[in-house]
Amino acid sequence: MYKKLRITQIKSQIDRPQVQKRTIKALGIQKLNRPREVVATPQILGMIDRVKHLLKVEEI
Numbered sequence: 001m002y003k004k005l006r007i008t009q010i011k012s013q014i015d016r017p018q019v020q021k022r023t024i025k026a027l028g029i030q031k032l033n034r035p036r037e038v039v040a041t042p043q044i045l046g047m048i049d050r051v052k053h054l055l056k057v058e059e060i
Contacts, residue, residue, distance in 0.1 A: 003040045004060040008033060011048045023051050 009029045013021050027047055028036050038044050038059065047056060 004037055005040050005048075006035045006037050006043075006058045006060055007048065008035045008056045008058075009054055010056045016054070020051050020054070023047050024054065027051075029055075032038060 007027060007029065009024060009032050012032065013024055027038065027044070048055060
């Protein structure tokens with residue numbers, strides 16, 4: 001069974017490469033400072049790693 005993570009975008013995606021903007025959207029994050037709970041699958045962890053400088057990640 002995978003862990004659950006709470007991810008929150010803490011920095012803006014303005015002036016970021018298009019691939020990072022699409023990754024944020026794929027994670028289901030819509031606005032700054034709005035947490036989202038996700039299951040920590042290998043695919044999700046890879047996406048989080050690509051944009052970790054924009055996110056705050058907490059284990060639930």
